[in-house]
Amino acid sequence: xxxxxxxxxxxxxxxxAAREQRGLNQxxxxxxxxxxxxxxxxxEADRRKPSFANIRALAKALDVSSDFxxxxxxxxxxxxxxxxxxxxxxxxxxxxxxxxxxxxxxRRQGDGS
Numbered sequence: 001x002x003x004x005x006x007x008x009x010x011x012x013x014x015x016x017a018a019r020e021q022r023g024l025n026q027x028x029x030x031x032x033x034x035x036x037x038x039x040x041x042x043x044e045a046d047r048r049k050p051s052f053a054n055i056r057a058l059a060k061a062l063d064v065s066s067d068f069x070x071x072x073x074x075x076x077x078x079x080x081x082x083x084x085x086x087x088x089x090x091x092x093x094x095x096x097x098x099x100x101x102x103x104x105x106x107r108r109q110g111d112g113s
Contacts, residue, residue, distance in 0.1 A: 010071035012046035018062045018069065019044075022091055032061035032091075063094055 019029050019040075026044070030037040034057055042048040043058075050058065059066040067073040089097075 008071075009046050011049070011069055012044050014069045014071060015040075015058060015062075016044045018064050022062055024062075024091060028091075029058070029061060033057040 019026070022029075024032070026040040027037045029035075030040050033040075033054075035054060039048070039050075039054070043050055043054075055066050055069060059069055062069075065073055
């Protein structure tokens, strides 16, 4: 992790926006991503830049693409898994849906389909 000298602030702003859109505080996001709450605060304040592994963990925890967090995707809407009305789901709803998807994928692998 390096410190920010002349950061453009895109990652910091996108991280905060995605976290707030998901209804999470910094501590909740830290728990979901496996990072320390202080790290989330540093990233959102643009005091530090995350490693690639941390970007992946944050993107997964927020259900967005790393491209969105890095400023390469235009909006949070297009950066999600793109289900209708997904923005109205809670984090718990998304976790439940992901468990269902994982279960179906495992069943397909077991069938050889």
